[in-house]
Amino acid sequence: MxxxxxxxxxxxxxxxxxxxxxxxxxxxxxxxxxxxxxxxxxxxxxxxxxxxxxxxxxxxxxxxxxxxxxxxxxxxxxxxxxxxxxxxxxxxxxxxxxxxxxxxxxxxxxxxxxxxxxxxxxxxxxxxxxxxxIPEPDALASQSTSNNQGRGEALAGEEAERVLRYLRDDAMRAYDHYEEMISDDGQQGLARELARMNLPAxxxxxxxxxxxxxxxxxxxxxxxxxxxxxxxxxxxxxxxxxxxxxxxxxxxxxxxxxxxxAVLSAAGLDCVKRMLKGEEVTQETSGMSKGEWREFRSIL
Amino acid sequence: MxxxxxxxxxxxxxxxxxxxxxxxxxxxxxxxxxxxxxxxxxxxxxxxxxxxxxxxxxxxxxxxxxxxxxxxxxxxxxxxxxxxxxxxxxxxxxxxxxxxxxxxxxxxxxxxxxxxxxxxxxxxxxxxxxxxxIPEPDALASQSTSNNQGRGEALAGEEAERVLRYLRDDAMRAYDHYEEMISDDGQQGLARELARMNLPAxxxxxxxxxxxxxxxxxxxxxxxxxxxxxxxxxxxxxxxxxxxxxxxxxxxxxxxxxxxxAVLSAAGLDCVKRMLKGEEVTQETSGMSKGEWREFRSIL
Amino acid sequence: MxxxxxxxxxxxxxxxxxxxxxxxxxxxxxxxxxxxxxxxxxxxxxxxxxxxxxxxxxxxxxxxxxxxxxxxxxxxxxxxxxxxxxxxxxxxxxxxxxxxxxxxxxxxxxxxxxxxxxxxxxxxxxxxxxxxxIPEPDALASQSTSNNQGRGEALAGEEAERVLRYLRDDAMRAYDHYEEMISDDGQQGLARELARMNLPAxxxxxxxxxxxxxxxxxxxxxxxxxxxxxxxxxxxxxxxxxxxxxxxxxxxxxxxxxxxxAVLSAAGLDCVKRMLKGEEVTQETSGMSKGEWREFRSIL
Amino acid sequence: MxxxxxxxxxxxxxxxxxxxxxxxxxxxxxxxxxxxxxxxxxxxxxxxxxxxxxxxxxxxxxxxxxxxxxxxxxxxxxxxxxxxxxxxxxxxxxxxxxxxxxxxxxxxxxxxxxxxxxxxxxxxxxxxxxxxxIPEPDALASQSTSNNQGRGEALAGEEAERVLRYLRDDAMRAYDHYEEMISDDGQQGLARELARMNLPAxxxxxxxxxxxxxxxxxxxxxxxxxxxxxxxxxxxxxxxxxxxxxxxxxxxxxxxxxxxxAVLSAAGLDCVKRMLKGEEVTQETSGMSKGEWREFRSIL
Structure with a gap:
């Protein structure tokens, strides 16, 4: 809460x-x-x-x-x-x-x-x-295979369980040690500005x-x-x-x-105009790279 | 108003x-x-x-x-x-x-x-x-003789009158022409974005x-x-x-x-310390340039 | 130069x-x-x-x-x-x-x-x-009749001549007075920070x-x-x-x-998709205001 | 290195x-x-x-x-x-x-x-x-007792050792689990953008x-x-x-x-002037709070 x-x-x-x-x-x-x-x-x-x-x-x-x-x-x-x-x-x-x-x-x-x-x-x-x-199970995504900074399907089964266990246990242990390090009970106690470095993101x-x-x-x-x-x-x-x-x-x-x-590039705008005139435009005739063409098609 | x-x-x-x-x-x-x-x-x-x-x-x-x-x-x-x-x-x-x-x-x-x-x-x-x-008479200052970007005494007499006359008349004439240029009465009328360039600061x-x-x-x-x-x-x-x-x-x-x-420089702080100990500090012994020393003295 | x-x-x-x-x-x-x-x-x-x-x-x-x-x-x-x-x-x-x-x-x-x-x-x-x-003659534009902050045709004939005369003469006179006001020849001389206010934009x-x-x-x-x-x-x-x-x-x-x-709005993107499917889209069926529709048409 | x-x-x-x-x-x-x-x-x-x-x-x-x-x-x-x-x-x-x-x-x-x-x-x-x-031993400071966001003495003995052990071991374990979670060897592999959250600061x-x-x-x-x-x-x-x-x-x-x-406040500047005239100024007569006075004294 x-x-x-x-x-x-x-x-x-x-x-x-x-x-x-x-x-x-x-x-x-x-x-x-x-x-x-x-x-x-x-x-x-x-x-x-x-x-x-x-x-x-x-x-x-x-x-x-x-x-x-x-x-x-x-x-x-x-x-x-x-x-x-x-x-x-x-x-x-x-x-x-x-x-x-x-x-x-x-x-x-x-x-x-x-x-x-x-x-x-x-x-x-x-x-x-x-x-x-700690992510909800459906947010526990795998690495995307097509996008280097994206997500794929949610993890399942044992793999998901192990990930959640790691995240929880490592966080708890790190926090236990954080508390222990800053404690001034029977010891000097580490400066807070240093102890915090043990805590995960x-x-x-x-x-x-x-x-x-x-x-x-x-x-x-x-x-x-x-x-x-x-x-x-x-x-x-x-x-x-x-x-x-x-x-x-x-x-x-x-x-x-x-x-x-949507933002159209100069090439994209040109393709739209040609398509509106009835031309069949392909990636090869579009003047765009494969990545640009894929993004262009997904817009339309 | x-x-x-x-x-x-x-x-x-x-x-x-x-x-x-x-x-x-x-x-x-x-x-x-x-x-x-x-x-x-x-x-x-x-x-x-x-x-x-x-x-x-x-x-x-x-x-x-x-x-x-x-x-x-x-x-x-x-x-x-x-x-x-x-x-x-x-x-x-x-x-x-x-x-x-x-x-x-x-x-x-x-x-x-x-x-x-x-x-x-x-x-x-x-x-x-x-x-x-249009400045009030007491704000109609002369150029400072000691400070290149400052003011000296207020202008007086005929000089003051002439300045005020110039400021008023040039402004009025510039505005008359501004109005005349943008007017579309019997003419095309100059674009506002151009006509404004005739107006004083x-x-x-x-x-x-x-x-x-x-x-x-x-x-x-x-x-x-x-x-x-x-x-x-x-x-x-x-x-x-x-x-x-x-x-x-x-x-x-x-x-x-x-x-x-006030902000004291390292040299200024050093001088204050020496002065508090009873030393007679002069510009020559201060480690400051004449300008810095003058400003330092005016702070104290 | x-x-x-x-x-x-x-x-x-x-x-x-x-x-x-x-x-x-x-x-x-x-x-x-x-x-x-x-x-x-x-x-x-x-x-x-x-x-x-x-x-x-x-x-x-x-x-x-x-x-x-x-x-x-x-x-x-x-x-x-x-x-x-x-x-x-x-x-x-x-x-x-x-x-x-x-x-x-x-x-x-x-x-x-x-x-x-x-x-x-x-x-x-x-x-x-x-x-x-001082603008070149072909840059001496009239106020646009369709766009409040734009330009129309270039001015012509006497109107153009008068505008150029005003711009030149007012600038020269303002500068003459600027010089006269800051001069310390036989007078105190107005502060530069004040005299500049007479100069046009x-x-x-x-x-x-x-x-x-x-x-x-x-x-x-x-x-x-x-x-x-x-x-x-x-x-x-x-x-x-x-x-x-x-x-x-x-x-x-x-x-x-x-x-x-070009940037397409949600409505513009929707219209493009419908047009690519062969639909005849008009301003009335576009979901756009007249201004938006005019701009949309000019893009395509 | x-x-x-x-x-x-x-x-x-x-x-x-x-x-x-x-x-x-x-x-x-x-x-x-x-x-x-x-x-x-x-x-x-x-x-x-x-x-x-x-x-x-x-x-x-x-x-x-x-x-x-x-x-x-x-x-x-x-x-x-x-x-x-x-x-x-x-x-x-x-x-x-x-x-x-x-x-x-x-x-x-x-x-x-x-x-x-x-x-x-x-x-x-x-x-x-x-x-x-991992801090050097002499950077392994205790929490300051006078300054809530500062450091005191370096930790010593067993306490220092325990802190270093926690920092090292927790970091290594967190990284082992990070590697294990993102691995796609025999499993889907957690998205990098998620796995990184296990890593300490x-x-x-x-x-x-x-x-x-x-x-x-x-x-x-x-x-x-x-x-x-x-x-x-x-x-x-x-x-x-x-x-x-x-x-x-x-x-x-x-x-x-x-x-x-150094930056002197209005009160600090006033005190310096009085001190230069020979007055004995104390915190009580300075017009400053205890904290300000302590900082003022440390400047001089």
Whole structure:
């Protein structure tokens, strides 16, 4: 369970104290505040704060006072136009702050997105909890035979059992030794900043992560993609649900123009044009390599 | 006057509609919302939105749930500790969005601070207003004789009058021609993106500018400094007053550790130590160049 | 003419002194060093320094020693794969430093690309030159009637003449007054940081601009695009020619996958699939707005 | 040993092929190219490429052609002036690219410096090597009793032995199981992206890391500081030696104004002034908290 009773009590108390504000406010996001959406076996994502809404995107695009004139185009039309034409700055005018609990190996992928603010729980200063990610059986995938950084079928039978046993036992033993090493009971006790090095990458960490909507959508495009590792994709999907509630126009435009669409290369575009004229195009006549052609066919 | 009656009416309407929120809320900042603080002759700064407060800094530093435990140290003590030891990430967890009206030559200095989000009024798309910055007589400074990028005494008499006449007349003529060139009355009308090139750098522009507290304080340190150009310093000072209301603990720590303090070089520190031991230190025995020594003396 | 005889002499001297290096070196880029490519009437772009080459992209992608093993795939294939799948970090491993002379209104667009390092000629410290951008007759475009931020036909006849006269005369007068105001001959002389505000946006400035290849390609995608303002597009095109010489594999992949290709929305992709099956799709049955449909048609 | 014979042979071959270049070249840095400076038990830092030198800093600050006029001030004087007055952009005009091999827990601290480009060895794609950081006995420190994130004395006797045994045995067992899990010999074989989660944080990883001189010096200031964790400090120190060879003027200014100096708060500055006038100042009369006073005393 991601939250302890004390944490839940503290959160309940906070949910009971609304304050009046003149800022842009999204009722559906208020529902998310102080609630943790569970992800994986011990992780979660929760919205700590948000700034702006769909109107704020338009207001910034128009550099307007108050809510801005809406005579030229309605808000959704403007947002779709901005997304379609790669105008990124208006989307940067919305900001979100999340509290995330996640395995260290997921955190290591996540942090590659540099345009964000991060405060991570310090294992130099504090003692980490005994919580490790152990995959569900259907997430216990074999190495893909076609994609060097992908997954194949789920493992089965004895092999699956042995893997789970290794993951669990090694984590428990490592944590036992971690505790033993830092203990100052009858000994000096190893510095926390050193003892932590014994802990495996499936241990959970936590951080506050704050970013703007443009960079968040970029994160979602890469991490909610089917090629992303499953363990980060589930975080991206949980965040996507929150973004849908937060800025529904922007999220719908994002789905239409980024997630659901496709990028054609110059060669791909040329092939589509020839195919629309009735030509039978093959890989050999396409001007594409085999890999490109395979990807092109899967798009269509 | 920075706001038109229509703008004021729109803002008044917005100020009349508070909404309940569970987010961190600062009553003193709510007072700033939708109010423009006038700067220079036609400019202003107004808070459009804000995220976080002093507690949010501590909450992020502790990576805590809810408001976080306060047993270890109180919030102000923690904030002072973080500021003193150059911990920047907790301060990045607060964000502010401002609407600023400012002369173009000020905007050109301002934009050098790159870690921010900006939406500027588009002179490709829209027609600029006939508003130009004309300095007050006491801001009409001569070139400094000692500092190549500084100011000396205010100009006086005929020279001052001539300068003001040039600034006003050239601006008016440039704007007349701008209007004439873009007019499509009886002619094709020059593209706005071209016509704007005739306008001088004291014309006013507007933008939405959003940044986090850490980068905002860095901006204030450089731009509220006595060496900054007066015309950007007054913006920094106006923003400083808002930050004081927003995050009073952080602002006080900033004043103590950044604005009011001093940086000593290795040589400067060595001199202070020798002076505290009673030694008479001169520039010759200080190990400093004349410039460094002059700055060192002015600190003490 | 962009370079004075003294500048040319200095550059000639530098071109005569090659030094041996073990770093990645691109002979075609060495040809560009210390040569200014002229742009517009007084502007230029010149390569001051560069880091990396096509091999360096692959080396970083493989995190390899030396030149890295090339058994898995050849360099061009790897670069195309990286570009196609939006892997940005290997392209960030190449860096370029340019010296650019450009009109202020172009500089104001350019600086919106924030992920770069910039040192601009200081008009607080130094005196600007009397050099202004005056468009060629065929660049003297009217406002587009269909696109609020675009251009239509070139102006003709008396209208064109009047525009050129205004641009020239206003610039000359503004500069005369600038010189007169800063003069300390028989008067105090206005501070440079103030006097510059009288100068129009077609005056030339200069800067050193340094960025990595990934961000440079992003700049080129937006600024070499047909929707970009002509006056910045010519700079982007001049830089594009340099990049083609610098990293030919990466540039070709960029042309194929970014510049020459197309992005289809979910609705657009759906229409293509239906059209390939022989269906007659119209705007009404497309699920797209009129604007989207028009853009979709123009792609195909 | 950090480099295998094959790697060494490849590097030797590269060192034997200098090419002529017109770019800024630093002979002392050429010596570093393709040589790995060993750090910790299996780690290293090696310079892959560099851009610029001390002159390039000045050239950018002056926005000059060629080497720029040096009449106003000599290069070292200008660099010291820039450093003293916090001018950061000229230092951003130098860039360095390093190949670093480092334990994962060090990489996790390092990556918090976001203004850099990184390509890390992919454990989704590739198999990690069996190399783990095991501290030397004198680095096997106990937890500090005064500083929650610091170290005390080295562990001794049986306690030290037990810690080393745990670190070694747990690492070996985790790696044995990692190998066993990914093996496809007689079984499906677990996906690499999953199997890696069993590996502890003292395993070595590698990356290409590229940053500009300004951000590199900021990294050194924080990570070569005595409060930084020893295991990252040794990397910072190794890099510092390279920077000293690369840009000797800038590095000396950095040592004088950043590393060797001190920051005084407003209260600290006030105390120094009072002490210089002969007053006996105590913590009680200083206006500082106990923590601030202790730090103030340690500076003087």
């Amino acid at each position: 991601p939250l302890s009773p004390e944490q839940q009590a503290e959160i309940d108390a906070l949910r009971a104290e609304p304050a009046p504000t003149l800022r842009a406010t999204v009722p559906a996001m208020e529902e998310h505040l102080y609630r943790a959406a569970p992800v994986l076996d011990h992780g979660f994502v929760r919205v700590v704060d948000y700034m702006g809404d769909d109107s704020a995107i338009c207001q910034a695009a128009r550099v307007s006072y108050g809510r801005g004139t809406k005579s030229v185009s309605n808000d959704e039309g403007l947002i779709r136009y901005l997304m379609r034409h790669w105008h990124s700055t208006p989307f940067e005018m919305c900001e979100i702050k999340l509290h995330v609990k996640l395995p260290v190996f997921v955190a290591r992928q996540w942090i590659r997105h540099r345009t964000a603010n991060v405060n991570e729980y310090s294992a130099r200063y504090s003692i980490l909890d005994r919580e490790f990610y 499936n241990i959970y960490t936590q951080w506050y992560w704050k970013t703007d909507l443009h960079n968040l959508l970029h994160f979602l495009r890469l991490r909610a993609d089917s090629h992303a590792q499953y363990e980060i994709r589930v975080y991206a999907e949980a965040i996507g649900e929150m973004v849908r509630d937060w800025v529904p126009f922007a999220y719908r435009a994002f789905e239409d123009y980024r997630m659901g669409g | 920075p706001l038109s009656p229509e703008q004021q009416a729109e803002i008044d309407a917005l100020r009349a509609e508070p909404a309940p929120t569970l987010r961190a809320t600062v009553p003193a900042m709510e007072e700033h919302l939708y109010r423009a603080a006038p700067v220079l002759d036609h400019g202003f700064v107004r808070v459009v939105d804000y995220m976080g407060d002093d507690s949010a800094i501590c909450q992020a530093a502790r990576v805590s749930y809810g408001r976080g435990t306060k047993s270890v140290s109180n919030d102000e003590g923690l904030i002072r500790y973080l500021m003193r030891h150059w911990h920047s990430t907790p301060f990045e967890m607060c964000e502010i969005k401002l609407h600023v009206k400012l002369p173009v030559f000020v905007a050109r200095q301002w934009i050098r601070h790159r870690t921010a989000n900006v939406n500027e009024y588009s002179a490709r798309y829209s027609i600029l207003d006939r508003e130009f910055y 004291n014309i006013y522009t507007q933008w939405y500018w959003k940044t986090d507290l850490h980068n905002l304080l860095h901006f204030l340190r450089l731009r509220a400094d006595s060496h900054a150009q007066y015309e950007i310093r007054v913006y920094a000072e106006a923003i400083g007053e808002m930050v004081r209301d927003w995050v009073p603990f952080a602002y006080r720590a900033f004043e103590d550790y950044r604005m009011g303090g | 962009p370079l004075s005889p003294e500048q040319q002499a200095e550059i000639d001297a530098l071109r005569a002194e090659p030094a041996p290096t073990l770093r990645a070196t691109v002979p075609a880029m060495e040809e560009h060093l210390y040569r200014a490519a002229p742009v517009l009437d007084h502007g230029f772009v010149r390569v001051v320094d560069y880091m990396g080459d096509d091999s360096a992209i692959c080396q970083a992608a493989r995190v390899s020693y030396g030149r890295g093993t090339k058994s898995v795939s050849n360099d061009e294939g790897l670069i195309r794969y990286l570009m196609r799948h939006w892997h940005s970090t290997p392209f960030e491993m190449c860096e370029i430093k340019l010296h650019v002379k450009l009109p202020v209104f172009v500089a104001r667009q350019w600086i919106r690309h924030r992920t770069a390092n910039v040192n601009e000629y200081s008009a607080r410290y130094s005196i600007l030159d009397r050099e202004f951008y 077609n005056i030339y400035t200069q800067w050193y601009w340094k960025t990595d290849l990934h961000n440079l390609l992003h700049f080129l995608r937006l600024r070499a695009d047909s929707h970009a303002q002509y006056e910045i597009r010519v700079y982007a095109e001049a830089i594009g020619e340099m990049v083609r010489d610098w990293v030919p594999f990466a540039y070709r992949a960029f042309e194929d996958y970014r510049m020459g290709g | 950090p480099l295998s014979p094959e790697q060494q042979a490849e590097i030797d071959a590269l060192r034997a092929e200098p090419a002529p270049t017109l770019r800024a070249t630093v002979p002392a840095m050429e010596e570093h190219l393709y040589r790995a400076a060993p750090v910790l038990d299996h780690g290293f830092v090696r310079v892959v490429d560099y851009m610029g030198d001390d002159s390039a800093i000045c050239q950018a600050a002056r926005v000059s052609y060629g080497r720029g006029t040096k009449s106003v001030s000599n290069d070292e004087g200008l660099i010291r002036y820039l450093m003293r007055h916090w001018h950061s952009t000229p230092f951003e005009m130098c860039e360095i690219k390093l190949h670093v091999k480092l334990p994962v827990f060090v990489a996790r601290q390092w990556i918090r410096h976001r203004t850099a480009n990184v390509n890390e060895y992919s454990a989704r794609y590739s198999i990690l090597d069996r190399e783990f950081y 003292n395993i070595y990883t590698q990356w290409y890391w590229k940053t500009d001189l300004h951000n590199l010096l900021h990294f050194l200031r924080l990570r070569a500081d005595s409060h930084a964790q020893y295991e990252i400090r040794v990397y910072a120190e190794a890099i510092g030696e390279m920077v000293r060879d690369w840009v000797p003027f800038a590095y000396r200014a950095f040592e004088d104004y950043r590393m060797g100096g």
